[in-house]
Amino acid sequence: MEPAIARAISLEVGHPEPFADDELDAIVTLGVLHARSISGLERCSSLRVLVLSGYGAGDLPDLGRFSDLSSVTVSDSDLRDLRLVHTAPSLLSLNVERSLVSDISPTVECTGLGWLDVTGNPLSDESYREVLPELRAKGVDVRASEEREWSLTRALHEAGLPFAYCLHGDHHRLSRPGLTRTGNPEGGHISIPPEELEHLLATSPEDIEPLFDDPNRAPRHV
Secondary structure: OOHHHHHHHHHHHOOOOOOOHHHHHOOOEEEEEOOOOOOOHHHOOOOOEEEEEOOOOOEOOOOOOOOOOOEEEEEOOOOOEOOOHHHOOOOOEEEOOOOOOOOOHHHHHOOOOOEEEOOOOOOOHHHHHHHHHHHHHOOOEEEOOOHHHHHHHHHHHHOOOOOEEEEEOOEEEEEOOOOOOOOOOOOOEEEOOHHHHHHHHHHOHHHOHHHHHOOOOOOEOO
16 A cells, blocks of 8 residues: 555544555545555545645546545646546546646546636646636636746746746745655745746746745745
């Protein structure tokens, strides 16, 4: 079993491994921090809500075995590939904010999907300008970055910086999704106005990542 999955289950049932089958069958909601796979999760057959924060794998695995799974969150993650998202038969809500997804066309196949959050992803032009409107036309409540933040996230990726840039309330936040470049992807967000980020991208993109170590830019949780 993936250690992060085991830790999450241990918190849920109140003791470390081994876990009894009836304990696992009783779990309907599970929040997992910094998992690199979902190995072992298949034993939680009654799962309805799954939250993977700081997920370290690039793909969303086959979720077809979770017949009751209605809500999936994979945030601040290394997630890139949504090809198997349609395998979750009861999926109603999908949140992949601040991840590395460029192609969201597989979500069109999720017939029951009612809510989708793709904020902070480097969506392709096709996904941003064609798939998002298609989903909205189908009645899906879609949350996505505004044009400027989306363009800056794309520019960061094109500069070799796989970061997410989002507006949270009145502040713009820069973050490093996944476990490749930081051990705290969900908490190490820094504030930076778009004008400053645009200037750095145009003049010295190599100076952007060191900002995360600047004591004057205290990392923030979202």
